[in-house]
Amino acid sequence: MKLKINNRFRSILGCLLLTSIFFAGPVLAFQQDTVVVDTTAGEETSMAVGVESVVADTATSVDGIANGADSTAVVGTSSGDTANASSTAAEVKQIDPQVYKDFFYYVLLFLVICTVIAVIGKVISIYELTHKMNGRYNPLAGNTLQAVLLLLFLIFFLWGVYYSYTVWGNWSWRDAVTEHGEKIDTMFIITTVITTFVMIVVHILLLGFAYIYRMRANSKAYFYPHNDTIEKIWTIVPAVVLTVLVLFGFFTWRTITSIPEDLQKSALQVEVLGEQFMWRVRYPGSDGEIGKRNYKLTTAENPYGIDFNDKNSWDDISGEHIVLPVGRSVRFHIISKDIIHSFYIPDFRVQINAVPGMTNYFQFTPTVTTEEMRDRMNDPKYDYVMLCNKICGSAHYNMQKKVVVVTEAEYKQWLSTQSKYFTEDLQKEFAQQSKEVEGITTASLN
Template sequence: MAVLAAMLTVFANTSAFAQEAAAAATAKPVDMEPVYKSTLFYVLLFLLLCLFIAIVGKALRVYELTRETQGKPEGINWNKINGILFALFLIVGLYGVYWEYTVHGNMILPEAASEHGKKIDQMFNITLIITTIVFILTHIILFTFTYFYKSTGKRKAYYYPHNNALERIWTIIPALVLTVLVLMGFLTWRSIFYKIEDPKNKPLSIEVTSSQFQWDVRYPGADGVVGKKSYKLITAINALGIDFTDKNSLDDQLADEIVLPVNKPVRFILTSKDVIHSFYMPHFRVQLNTVPGMTSYFEFTPTLTTEQMKAKTNDPTFKYLLLCAKICGANHFNMQKPVRVVTQEEYDAWVVKQNPYLTNDLRKAFKLPVVAEPSKEAPAAADTTAKDTAATKTNQLAIKK
């Protein structure tokens, strides 16, 4: 290791001299980037640390061999040192747990913005509290036992091979705790995916189609029903493969963002065009895979508007997001869609402004009646004026010449 470090040092110095000579010859400014930003710096630092530890270890070993050859007793009580190190590791480790909870604990998501999300947070907190208590107690016992019962050469370990009562305790108690946690998870899962529909408060259906690397959002239109689609109908102009023989498809709308009315159940219809993606809205505690050839559903009720969450988080730039939680390709990180939760009045005003999916090009392709395009007279008049102005300037220049 010493030879390797020396070779690297020589190589680094030679490279540095070569760089200085080249810089002097070309008279270009030298890159004065801090050395700690280079990879070579950390490699050399690591090798230097290893070399230091090796030298200290060899020195201690020489010390021990010298005392042994002189017939002297052991100079360093390694059992005592190991016991002290265990005690120090316990203190540092417990502080590390405290630091994680106080520092990184403040970086977790804010409170859930959906009804079922509160149940998931409650289940998560209960699990975290139980596991934290068990983790701290077991490590205190383990490290304290190691410190107080380190070998002294004056006592012999007691042979304790079996205890039925102890085994029953550490088998039954974890089994009961895990059974309770599993039942909580099962009941929470059923409450999310098996809902009884309220005829007076039917959910808003929204279809989300995933593909590399985007989300396509389709709203149901005035009839409140999302029309059928088929992968066999996918073309350049019908990217989602909508089946326009289904009357429910005729008024469907496309949206660049997801807008949800607060306190209104929302039912997402999830499909994928290419690979497995994951429909993930962390603030609502929503996550479900979108699988090619299969339709999935996730229903939930948002409880906090975007403006309310901005106030709760004290973040005026806060926004809900739809993300992909699967590593689905090179541009996976870019697969985002903004989500807004608004009042029912704001939602009603927004949804009527969304463009219909069925364009005139699609109408022609599916032999449906073509709708009149918006009038373009005003832009044409503006163009004519511009042309007349340009012509007048040209004539004036010609007269001057």
């Protein structure tokens, strides 16, 4: 026997489901609020008990001093217990109840939208059915409705394009702060203008024609199967435009990356190593040269895998942030320790991949200091930032490092305060390795 569920029962079941979800959200949120309150109260109680214990133990210690007893251990033990109790209570992480409220709010909003759409569809079906029963049904009425909706969408779309450029354009666009960035911006603006023009024209023709040439009574479409001229136009014109854009980008990139050898050597050398999920930065010392690397030498003390047999590495500096002098050419050596990352500084218009097993280079000259940029942005806390622009794992978002552009004098002052990468621990490790290598060499000679 088949169980039949009529539409009325389905409607009642759906209403009950919506009602249960509607009330379940606030209930769960209330329970979560209660847990948070109880946890907070527990922390306050434990702190109060701890304070009372400390006071009591302090009084005991005073009596102990009078009696010649040693009370220091008592106070220390009580304080330690209080700290442990407080830390244990603090370690209990609670989810913000607003998360539950927001989640169920959007679930309900989605269900409401689906319900509204379903109701509108049902009303239209009933409307068509009644007109069919009364003999007043017009099968072409839907075409006019669809054409009008497409025309309204075209108007809304054009308004959205205008709004995006006028309102959000300035918010999303900042002038480049490097010499080569101006070339990138010029290429971007030209490409944006061309593609925006094509997008607007295509949508006007597409949606406008859908309205103008909608199907009507007593109208017959003209059969127009082929036209060689039109085919050539919409094939050749896009091909020429795209070819020009590609060549424009190619020559722009070639101008940026083709640096004469003498300028490469005279630039400030900075090495950036990407790994999951952090960036490491290495500067050359007084010799101006970065020491060699060998991935086989990578250890916990030497995460770079620097080869200290190369004396140029002895004075290398490890920087917490990327600090650059304004107006001076900087050549970055970009490498990866594990997987592909992407060296990306948006304000500088710099992006290039960090690939395991090879070194990529990018050379540029910053033109605006951090302080000047803060004045432009009217934001005293604004900082340049280097990001990873390749999704490299679960903590990809952590791959950030602050970039600071300062004057030449400030850069030299900062450089003089940085510690060398070749620390005492690394020196001991290198000395031990040297002894082992020397012992192996001596044994082989004997």
